[in-house]
Amino acid sequence: MTTAVQPARRVLPASAIAGTAVAAGALGIGLYTAGMNREFPLFWAFGLAFGFILQRSRFCFASAFRDLFLFGSSRTLKAILAGMAVASAGFTLLQSKMVTMPGLGMLPPEAHVFPLGLHLVVGGVAFGVGMALAGGCVSGTLYRMGEGYAGSYAAFAGILAGLGLAAHTWNFWWDRSISSGPAVWLPDRLGYAGALAVTLLGLALVWLVVEALEARSGFAALAFPNVPPAATASPALQGGWDAVRGRTAELGRRIFRDGWPVLVGGLLLGVLNVYLYVAHMPWGVTGELSRWAIKLYTLAGWAPGPLAGADQLPGCTLTVGGSRLISHSLMLDAGMIAGSLIAALWAGEFHWRVPPHRRRWLQSAGGGVLMGYGAAIAGGCTIGALFSAIPSLGLNGWIFGLALLVGAGAGTRLVRRLA
Amino acid sequence: MLLDVRGEICPYPMLKAVEALPRLKPGEDLEVLTDHAPALQTIPAYTGRLGYQTRIEPVGPGVWKVIVFKGAQAS
Numbered sequence: 001m002t003t004a005v006q007p008a009r010r011v012l013p014a015s016a017i018a019g020t021a022v023a024a025g026a027l028g029i030g031l032y033t034a035g036m037n038r039e040f041p042l043f044w045a046f047g048l049a050f051g052f053i054l055q056r057s058r059f060c061f062a063s064a065f066r067d068l069f070l071f072g073s074s075r076t077l078k079a080i081l082a083g084m085a086v087a088s089a090g091f092t093l094l095q096s097k098m099v100t101m102p103g104l105g106m107l108p109p110e111a112h113v114f115p116l117g118l119h120l121v122v123g124g125v126a127f128g129v130g131m132a133l134a135g136g137c138v139s140g141t142l143y144r145m146g147e148g149y150a151g152s153y154a155a156f157a158g159i160l161a162g163l164g165l166a167a168h169t170w171n172f173w174w175d176r177s178i179s180s181g182p183a184v185w186l187p188d189r190l191g192y193a194g195a196l197a198v199t200l201l202g203l204a205l206v207w208l209v210v211e212a213l214e215a216r217s218g219f220a221a222l223a224f225p226n227v228p229p230a231a232t233a234s235p236a237l238q239g240g241w242d243a244v245r246g247r248t249a250e251l252g253r254r255i256f257r258d259g260w261p262v263l264v265g266g267l268l269l270g271v272l273n274v275y276l277y278v279a280h281m282p283w284g285v286t287g288e289l290s291r292w293a294i295k296l297y298t299l300a301g302w303a304p305g306p307l308a309g310a311d312q313l314p315g316c317t318l319t320v321g322g323s324r325l326i327s328h329s330l331m332l333d334a335g336m337i338a339g340s341l342i343a344a345l346w347a348g349e350f351h352w353r354v355p356p357h358r359r360r361w362l363q364s365a366g367g368g369v370l371m372g373y374g375a376a377i378a379g380g381c382t383i384g385a386l387f388s389a390i391p392s393l394g395l396n397g398w399i400f401g402l403a404l405l406v407g408a409g410a411g412t413r414l415v416r417r418l419a
Numbered sequence: 420m421l422l423d424v425r426g427e428i429c430p431y432p433m434l435k436a437v438e439a440l441p442r443l444k445p446g447e448d449l450e451v452l453t454d455h456a457p458a459l460q461t462i463p464a465y466t467g468r469l470g471y472q473t474r475i476e477p478v479g480p481g482v483w484k485v486i487v488f489k490g491a492q493a494s
Contacts, residue, residue, distance in 0.1 A: 015480055058457050063429055070430055071465055135428040148481070151428065218468055259456060344481070351481030353454050356426040412430075419434050 047335015057265020072217025123378025128407020158368020
């Protein structure tokens with residue numbers, strides 16, 4: 001069965017002009033911040049690229065887990081697996097340059113290898129429930145803010161609130177679980193080749209399992225377009241410039257107006273994550289948000305006390321910022337919102353969307369609180385603790401992923417009831 | 420029948436579309452008005468499994484109409 005599609009209307013020029021104006025503004029911000037710190041424009045560019053790819057491929061970690069339960073669809077989950085496979089190979093090469101002799105207990109700098117323990121399970125389950133409730137994870141919330149989803153702003157506020165709550169209870173988790181948990185980095189035990197082989201095999205195994213699930217649900221037999229493809233009015237190829245122009249226009253339409261297959265998004269995000277690790281560190285989102293959450297709680301007169309051990313942990317742990325406002329991570333997170341806004345405007349998809357029921361606002365905010373809390377004690381969100389953790393060759397990414405699955409299953413049941 | 424689910428995000432556009440199908444009169448189409456791009460995948464996928472066909476029409480910036488119908492032709 002295929003879906004017939006009507007020829008799409010032309011993108012409103014006003015939207016295209018606005019997108020170009022925002023893109024020019026983004027360029028200006030990049031140039032302006034270059035004067036403050038050489039690294040700011042680089043992280044800004046990474047953020048813009050991540051946001052652009054997320055928006056164009058409608059990448060959604062929440063749907064990846066939820067749709068398994070809802071209708072056995074594994075398209076997005078497979079795209080995540082593919083992205084992590086690409087990143088795993090790149091991360092392994094990088095780490096082998098940083099720590100030439102694994103097995104001596106040295107961890108590569110910036111790798112998202114987090115202590116194992118109950119905090120990881122509780123954090124993952126809470127995050128899984130939260131992303132199902134809010135209808136998007138933290139990265140999803142950021143890029144939907146750029147697309148004009150009002151509910152995502154409520155989710156964002158919830159995430160900050162949850163991160164601050166977790167800061168207040170951080171020492172409880174640190175004392176009882178995080179400080180005593182072993183940080184297992186696979187190359188320590190298996191060497192680089194062994195660790196990469198086990199990681200890729202693990203990803204392949206999950207791929208096969210969800211593929212089987214999909215086949216059993218009858219979902220795989222359905223062919224449907226990712227999004228409405230462009231009007232297939234391919235210009236008559238008259239050779240010469242006309243052909244080039246026609247094909248370029250076609251390519252432009254496919255990149256800037258039509259949605260991309262989610263698998264393309266996953267692979268690109270995986271490649272970009274390797275580049276970012278080359279530049280500085282693996283991709284993460286919540287560490288910077290926690291800095292702002294703690295700032296806001298402090299301003300409101302409810303400052304969390306000192307966070308035991310948080311500064312010795314890698315990845316996206318709670319960060320207490322100094323007085324500085326701008327950081328490279330802020331450029332990355334803000335860039336994701338701006339990149340998505342540019343992509344949405346160019347595609348003619350930017351549109352202010354307001355949830356139709358009051359219940360949805362609460363759902364988004366409540367889901368956000370659960371995500372913020374879970375990300376804080378698990379060392380990151382679906383990006384930092386999963387998409388960057390499994391390629392970092394840590395065992396924590398796998399445990400967080402399983403916990404996410406459990407949480408998303410429970411969250412999906414809850415979401416059905418709230419229809 | 421027109422079903423306006425603008426402002427709703429996943430999974431609600433799909434859940435509400437599926438829920439509306441039994442309320443259709445024989446031969447009637449279901450027109451789902453949505454501003455959530457992922458619904459352009461989930462609605463065709465899920466209703467397809469129930470034996471329906473779909474057609475997508477852009478309505479405006481970030482707004483689409485997903486027409487769910489049975490049989491060879493939609494009216």
